[in-house]
Amino acid sequence: MGLAAFGSMAMAGLVVSHVGAAVLSLGLCVYVGRNHWHQPLGRAFVGMVGMTTIWMVASIARLFATSLDAFVAVSVVKYVGISMLVPSLLVFALLYDGREYLLTNRRLAALLAIPVASLPVVATTQFHELFYTAYETRSLASLSVIAIVEVGPLYWVLLVYIWTIFVVASALLVYAGFRRSRFYRSQLVFVLLGVLAAWVANFAYVFFNWPHAAVDPTPFGLALANALLALGVFSSDLVDISPAARYAVLDAIEDGVVVLDHDDRVVDVNDAARPLMESNGTIGEPVTEVFPQKITGSETGGATTVELTVDSRRRFYRRRRLPIGSKGSKKSVIVLTDVTAETESQQQAEQARRRLRQAIDLIPDPIFAKDLDDEVLLSNEANATLHGMKPAEIEGKRERDIEPEVENIDDFDKYRQRELAAVKTGGPLTSEEELMGPDGKTKVFKTTRIPFETAGDDESAVLGYARDVTDLKEYEQELEATKERLERTNEELETLNRILRHDIGNDAVVIGRLAQKLEQHVDEDGQEHLDNLLDRGEHIAEMTTNLRNLMQAMLDERSELEPVRLDTILEAEIESMSASHENASVTVDGDIPRASVRADRMLSSVFQNLLRNAIQHNDKAVPEVTVAAHDREESVVVEVADNGPGVPDDSKDDIFGKGERGLQSKGTGVGLYLVTKLLDRYGGTVHVRNRVLSNATDNRGVDDDGRLRLAAGAPATEQGEPDGSVFVVELPAVTGENR
Secondary structure: OOHHHHHHHHHHHHHHHHHHHHHHHHHHHHHHHHHHOOOHHHHHHHHHHHHHHHHHHHHHHHOOOOOHHHHHHHHHHHHHHHHHHHHHHHHHHHHHOOOHHHOOHHHHHHHHHHHHHHHHHHHOHHHHOOOEEEEEEEEEOOEEEEEEEEEOHHHHHHHHHHHHHHHHHHHHHHHHHHOOOHHHHHHHHHHHHHHHHHHHHHHHHHHHOOOEOOEOOHHHHHHHHHHHHHHHHHHHOOOOOOHHHHHHHHHOOOOEEEEEOOOOEEEEEOOOOHHHOOOOOOOOOEHHHHOOHHHOOOOOOOOEEEEEEEOOEEEEEEEEEEEOOOOOOOOEEEEEEEOHHHHHHHHHHHHHHHHHHHHHHHOOOOEEEEEOOOEEEEEOHHHHHHOOOOHHHHOOOEHHHHHHHOOOOOOHHHHHHHHHHHHHHOOOEEEEEEEEOOOOOEEEEEEEEEEEEOOOOOOEEEEEEEEEOHHHHHHHHHHHHHHHHHHHHHHHHHHHHHHHHHHHHHHHHHHHHHHHHHHHHOOHHHHHHHHHHHHHHHHHHHHHHHHHHHHHHHHHHHOOOEEEEHHHHHHHHHHHHHHHOOOOEEEEOOOOOOOEEEEOOOHHHHHHHHHHHHHHOOOOOOOEEEEEEEEOOOEEEEEEEEOOOOOOHHHOOHHHOOOOOHHHOOOOOHHHHHHHHHHHHHOOEEEEEEEEOOOOOOOOOEOOOOOEOOOOOOOOOOOOOEEEEEEEEEEEEOOHHHO
């Protein structure tokens, strides 16, 4: 074979290689454009490969340029591909690494400024020689070609710009690949090999004019890069699954994600799923050896909840296994959603529901909740029993549907109308209802219906609770009957009081006066009988007065108490008793304080009966009665002392007729019983103690135990010996402005 023939074959090989690389790049552009144009990464990839194709075609066309003008014109086309390829590569790298937020319109314009400005510089290089400065014709195989032997400063400016962008884009691709899982590093291998091939070819041409000054090997490197990128696209779905997309979809979500290949081997695990891996499991092994069996099922589709132990704590996950890839692909992904909080909340809600059910079923009164569609939302045991059913049989049903099954309750519509009325008014509505239970007994319920809105859907509903007031109604009826009896008794007491006051009282007075007139007509033998008659008359008059006062006190129990001057009433009763009993001595020890107590007109009967009792039940020739009063901070104490026989200790309570025996007790009479009744009404107290005389010169004042020391009024006995009785009355004092 001659040299010419070899040259022709070499040239033919050079042309075929360029054309083949261009066709491959063009085919790759068409494929990616048709299948992935909707994705930004796909569009960037098409732009990058398209610019590579332009570079390749212009490089082969420049070999056949026969004039310098044609050579420069083809060079302009070539630099369209060169200058625009690098920005396309940077955009691709930014999208591949998930930094699309950096691709603003202003930054893209700045990125394209130098490439766009370089095109008119290349087109006019013959005039200014700032880009290409010297050319010469050289032989290439059997062809004479134009070669560039010297370049200007703007050439190096554009070259530095292109290499800078190339370095940044390559670094982004390397960084993106190494910080992702190894499943995506196969993509990185293809990308790096393609970038390395282009770098080596371009470096050899720029600095060593290899293999020839007229032949730029960079398109061959780019052809190899495109082939490797095509392999990456077809084998690894480079455009479909970029590391940036993987980061955004997997590591950025909270769900655990496990990616499986067609043999169920683990090819990727995001951060959320890593804590679930077995301690000895590694990526690349079958999923059954990497994860617990609960989450490695082969079925796809529906979700199941599994319970796992993570870091010694029980957790719940919703597991789903979904197919990925093209139709018929056996690849899949397991998605694990942590539903611990939701599941535990549901468990707590279920536990709370059971506790609520237990609590409301313990309530003996019926409780229910219904919506406006008449559906029973809630019913406790008591309410269901009232219908002759169980809670589970009534809840979730409309009352109109269960009405035929309930024989003991009539007119359900009446209750529906009351529920609608409660919702309309917007407040609680209470009504009394008579219902017959399944046992046939009629009961009375006080039912309160409260409107509310159901949680979640804000639908209007009614909560009702029915209190069984059957016993209360019967009690109220008994109270009403008792009230009527009391009113009749009061009327009878009023009548008896009038009889005592007018008839018996007047007759007692007449008897006393007639007996006094008889006194001058009887002899000594009849005087004793006349004295007995006078005593009996006085006793009848006294009994009549006390009984009348007692009945009046009973009739006045409902009247209001008001402030009364105690000193005024006490002084009046002392003066009255002194006047009516001339043979007795009634004195006051000290001053009676000006004090008010809360009482009524019957307060005078208290002191009247105490003074009369001190005189009438006295065994001395001259009964001596001493009255003393003392004003304390919150009460007033009045003591009535006598020199009588005293009261035995075992009778100190009985003389007031205390206890259930009332007037039938062994007291001294109605008077002291009346005293206790009145003091109980006034909030006061009364008790009796022995009178103890003191030989002290000054007998006035208060003992150490808080009791008053009264003047003896008679020769003193030995100090400490009892001599008579002291009745002590204590009443709450009226203080402040009401005094």
